[in-house]
Amino acid sequence: RDAQRIGNQGVLSKAFQNSIDWMPCDLMQWGDADRLVEGADVVFHCAALISYDPKDQAQLMHQNAQSTARLVDACLAAGVRRLVHVSSIAALGPPRDNEPVHEDTPWNEKEASSYYGQSKFAAELEVWRGQEEGLEVIVVNPSVILGTGAFETGSNQMFRKVQRGLMFYSSGSLGVVDVRDVAKACLMLHQGNCIGQRFLLNGANLTFKVLFDEMASCLACRPPAYCPPFWLARFTALLLQGWSNLRGTRNFISAETVKAAYTRKHYDGSRILRTLPSFQYRPWTQTVADGVAHLLYSPEPRPTYRPKP
Template identity: 35%
Template sequence: MVFVTGGSGLIGSFLIPALVAQGHAVRALYRRQIPRLVGAEQVEWVEGDVLDILVLRRALEGVTHVFHCAGLVSYAPQDEDALQQTNVEGTANVVDACLDRPGIRLCHVSSVAALGSAAVSAEQAPGVAQELTEDAKWDLGAEHNAYATSKYLGELEVWRGVAEGLSAVMVNPSVVLGPADWERSSTRLFRYAYNEHAFYTPGNINFVDVRDVVDAMLHLTLQTAVSGQRYILSAGAVPLHDFLAQAAACFGKKAPSIAVPDWAAEIIWRAEHARSVLTGARPLITKDTARAGRKSVVYQSQKVQQATGRGFRPLADTIHWCCQNVKQNSVGSGVVVVY
């Protein structure tokens, strides 16, 4: 029996059908409504929230493996408390519920954001990308955004569980790409390309196909007994402009052509912050998102490739797959609904 949190998210929505296809008995947590997924009728759905420890403890009865995919991704200042609750307290609850049932094996979905960033040496040439591995150390004295901090603290809860005897692995995906509701998460990048926006920010994007994420999670959790390890899941890095240009071309749209300089981005995020304070609306761009691409970072994934014996899909294949699925599910004038 496998238990999954975050079944309505991008990773969970592909993980659950994969588990069902492999013949596993699946139990999954949902909050408002049961997600529309392939094989959803074969899943035992449990209504609740990762903040409800009693629901989690009951849900883990008879369970052998847990995939903790539930998490909040946000860079909006209004969500700092929610990030702490979902990504830290929620993870602590999952860990505690697992510890109450000896023998359970946990796979926790973290993020490359939890790795922090490497220190720039005096000898490092400007513009040269920093390369980070799973051994990257979190700099307690550095400035980190609320999302990264919440994912790091969530990982600490899993490490605590391992110290108390829990068998657990962690995966740290970069930007996960896949066809989904393009009003949410990374899939908004495809909406941006589809709508032919003219502007883009300089910098790179590290990416990974959601199918590769699911394959790695299944292998590490169900086919190995390794514990107390984390694995970066990232297929590579490309300039953001190149990504948007490829996505736009796949849609038959015009690629963005105007680079936003750093000084303009600084003005924009400040203006958006003021607008959000006055109106209560969420900012379209924040300080963290405006500055995200300035540090050129490449996440190394040799560890997981050695552990699984598998590589990653190339970006062109992922973009083509995503765009085709978005097109097939489009309704009305550019409104897209994907499940």
């Protein structure tokens, strides 16, 4: 991984500092990828770029799909036995006939929700290609991952935004899963030799309103109170996107993120429960409570938030 980001792991770095060998690596460099997997029996591939900014389309395909192809090739060349790949629900197709999205929901290129989803789907194809060439493969497709860790990037930003006084919410829904459950699932699926299979990981289906209200309750701050109509949110996103294009800056909201935020989807993460009866998802309220506890005691500066009246 990037050595400059090791400090972002906080608790992980401190708890296992004597058990982890940190190796800076550029997966797009043949030598780096080969050196990384040399002598390994099993590789867990968890790295990916997450972005819904249209400016990042090429970078998403480069860092997610092409780097995965390079890693698969390195694993095959080095004689690695097994690859456990962390994909995403974004690599799954849209729901059919109001059914929950599951592992076998077919991909539909015309209805692909985002460039990020396209890049993760392309990355998965490389993993399955590795299986055809002799690599043992396990794939997990987690929903929105929440938990302790960095709160300025990724889906954990929601904690920080609510803490800072987020005023708006959307009418859509999302699936959430605890980061500890994702790690546990990867390990248990590997130990259970569940090769050649795909597992959607989802602990709960929630509306954004319910999730934000729970975060605000744990933070003892005011929850978001306003839900703008979809047309207004999309119009605002298009204006901001145009403004960011003129200024050459990054935009924090896009038409893709608005569409996702106003879409209601349900995800079925029960296959792993049937396959591994000893595996259980943590309650999502525990995930939120633990995340807030870590946020409040985080060494990062904590902005003020709007107190309850």
